[in-house]
Amino acid sequence: MALESLPSLSPYILLSLFIALPLLTLLHDINTWRRMPPGPQPLPFLGNKLQLPTSSPWLQFQKWSKVYGPIMTIWIGRKPTIVISDPVIAADLMEKRSTKYSSRPRMVAMGEILWDNASVLVQPYGKEWSVRRKLLHQALTPRALRLYKPVQEAEASRLCAELLRTPARWEKLLERFTSSVVFCVAYGHRIDSLDAEVIRQRFKFMQYSASLNVPGKYMVESFPVLKYIPDVLAPWKAEIKAHGREEAAANMKLVELVKSDIANAKVRGDDIPDSLCKLLLELREKEGVPLSDRDFSYIPASLFGAGSDTTASTLCSAFLALVTHPETLRAAHAELDAVIGPSRTPTFADEPSLPYLRALVKEVLRWRPVAVLGGTPHASTEDDIYEGHYIPAGTTILGNSWAINLNETYYPNPHHFNPARFLSPNDAAVAKTEALDKKIGFEMGKPHPSKSGHSSFGWGRRICPGADLAANSLFVALGKILWAFDITPLKGGVRYDTFAYTEGFNIRPRPFECGISVRSEAHREVLMREVKEAEGVLERFTPFG
Numbered sequence: 379m380a381l382e383s384l385p386s387l388s389p390y391i392l393l394s395l396f397i398a399l400p401l402l403t404l405l406h407d408i409n410t411w412r413r414m415p416p417g418p419q420p421l422p423f424l425g426n427k428l429q430l431p432t433s434s435p436w437l438q439f440q441k442w443s444k445v446y447g448p449i450m451t452i453w454i455g456r457k458p459t460i461v462i463s464d465p466v467i468a469a470d471l472m473e474k475r476s477t478k479y480s481s482r483p484r485m486v487a488m489g490e491i492l493w494d495n496a497s498v499l500v501q502p503y504g505k506e507w508s509v510r511r512k513l514l515h516q517a518l519t520p521r522a523l524r525l526y527k528p529v530q531e532a533e534a535s536r537l538c539a540e541l542l543r544t545p546a547r548w549e550k551l552l553e554r555f556t557s558s559v560v561f562c563v564a565y566g567h568r569i570d571s572l573d574a575e576v577i578r579q580r581f582k583f584m585q586y587s588a589s590l591n592v593p594g595k596y597m598v599e600s601f602p603v604l605k606y607i608p609d610v611l612a613p614w615k616a617e618i619k620a621h622g623r624e625e626a627a628a629n630m631k632l633v634e635l636v637k638s639d640i641a642n643a644k645v646r647g648d649d650i651p652d653s654l655c656k657l658l659l660e661l662r663e664k665e666g667v668p669l670s671d672r673d674f675s676y677i678p679a680s681l682f683g684a685g686s687d688t689t690a691s692t693l694c695s696a697f698l699a700l701v702t703h704p705e706t707l708r709a710a711h712a713e714l715d716a717v718i719g720p721s722r723t724p725t726f727a728d729e730p731s732l733p734y735l736r737a738l739v740k741e742v743l744r745w746r747p748v749a750v751l752g753g754t755p756h757a758s759t760e761d762d763i764y765e766g767h768y769i770p771a772g773t774t775i776l777g778n779s780w781a782i783n784l785n786e787t788y789y790p791n792p793h794h795f796n797p798a799r800f801l802s803p804n805d806a807a808v809a810k811t812e813a814l815d816k817k818i819g820f821e822m823g824k825p826h827p828s829k830s831g832h833s834s835f836g837w838g839r840r841i842c843p844g845a846d847l848a849a850n851s852l853f854v855a856l857g858k859i860l861w862a863f864d865i866t867p868l869k870g871g872v873r874y875d876t877f878a879y880t881e882g883f884n885i886r887p888r889p890f891e892c893g894i895s896v897r898s899e900a901h902r903e904v905l906m907r908e909v910k911e912a913e914g915v916l917e918r919f920t921p922f923g
């Protein structure tokens with residue numbers, strides 16, 4: 379009897395495999411949907427994949443946040459992503475509970491196969507990440523940042539001289555400026571042209587790594603076990619690894635260059651310019667650093683990918699803001715004329731007495747956050763309950779910087795570019811200009827929880843380690859440019875669209891033209907004089923060919 383019944387069991391087994399298992403999985407998913415923060419209704423196994431927009435997802439997420447609230451869940455297949463649109467919630471999770479929310483979602487193709495876990499940007503939270511992060515901090519302390527200021531000032535003077543000569547190329551000139559600052563700070567060598575081989579190479583690496591991060595492109599993201607298939611059976615993997623080897627070799631060559639600079643300088647009996655790579659090499663010699671040469675080389679290399687395009691894009695947004703909000707240009711001119719006068723451009727030493735300029739830098743970062751979805755997402759590493767909602771370990775956490783920085787509760791009239799939002803009552807008294815009094819006024823909302831007053835550099839333990847370096851570049855470049863130039867709309871009623879931005883993880887305004895003209899002959903003469911002094915500073919930072 380028992381033997382006879384065996385064959386009749388197999389349909390039951392099949393039935394349980396094909397119906398009961400998916401059903402149980404679905405019941406489990408429905409239970410999790412109900413316990414997690416609300417969001418658009420997911421479909422079984424697909425989640426919200428069909429509802430996700432193919433362009434500017436931050437706009438759709440912002441719209442959904444008005445329906446489902448400032449903390450909501452979207453599902454990519456069966457994987458949950460929490461999207462946050464309120465700065466207090468972002469700080470509650472990613473800062474106050476940072477031990478649980480400081481990891482990164484697994485990026486197998488890019489983080490594990492291409493970079494072999496060497497890049498700090500995508501590394502999971504843990505010892506390997508903290509070793510790298512600590513080194514970055516040690517080379518970006520306030521003391522170290524002071525060492526980089528002369529080159530930032532000199533490059534900003536060079537930028538102004540270039541704007542005098544070819545104002546129509548302003549966007550490329552801003553890119554050269556930020557690339558050169560990043561390379562001077564990272565390796566002590568400047569960039570004279572965006573055609574330099576080292577820049578082409580960096581762009582190639584960046585484009586390749588971004589191309590790996592396209593959802594659905596590699597099965598290995600859904601089935602990480604595939605990364606263990608031998609290379610001969612997986613040509614896709616062999617190709618990614620070959621690109622990884624090329625990038626690692628290029629990174630190590632840059633470190634070797636700095637080592638030979640140091641050795642040559644020793645023979646000559648002088649010193650080379652201070653750079654992050656030099657500081658890290660000294661630290662390695664003094665204290666020892668538990669990283670292979672290859673992994674070590676990724677630390678200075680991370681500066682270009684993370685810091686060049688982001689800073690240039692923010693400067694592009696500043697130009698768009700000034701063209702479309704001329705009263706802010708007048709207010710900046712008024713402050714610079716009163717504090718600096720006509721015979722020199724501003725420097726870092728003037729920072730305390732230029733509150734409006736400082737506020738303008740913050741407002742650009744707020745108004746159009748370049749890392750529009752908070753840069754690289756965070757991931758949680760422990761189950762948690764927030765305001766009664768369940769957030770399981772392994773959830774991806776996106777701070778929607780667009781929605782956060784343009785949240786009306788914190789920034790009334792959020793699309794109005796208004797640096798005065800960032801003036802304290804004391805600053806306002808100092809920066810009391812006619813333009814400020816008549817045109818701008820104050821638009822104060824609920825205070826933002828962070829000291830910077832915006833969320834453009836991210837949160838908690840993963841907050842951008844280059845934030846102060848970037849803010850310094852923005853301050854000195856905008857200070858000198860605004861002192862010297864009028865930046866105006868083109869004549870003939872050209873309409874500027876302040877929402878016309880590129881797609882991608884980092885955004886910048888779509889190309890636009892504007893008028894850039896020197897404010898007077900006296901201003902021109904000052905720029906020509908100062909660029910000569912700047913060339914003296916930059917001489918020590920020999921250029922990459």
Ligand code: HEM
Binds near residue numbers: 748836837838848
């Ligand atoms: C305006 C310019 C910049 C903006 C808007 C920006 C923004 C960001 C954001 C939003 C993040 C993610 C933070 C998070 O996960 O919570 C980030 C991470 C990072 N940024 Fe920046 N950044 C800028 C410039 C720089 C510069 C100049 C450097 C060079 C030192 C840099 C190095 C990094 C690194 C290494 C990370 C990864 C940190 C980690 O995962 O632990 N960034 N940045």
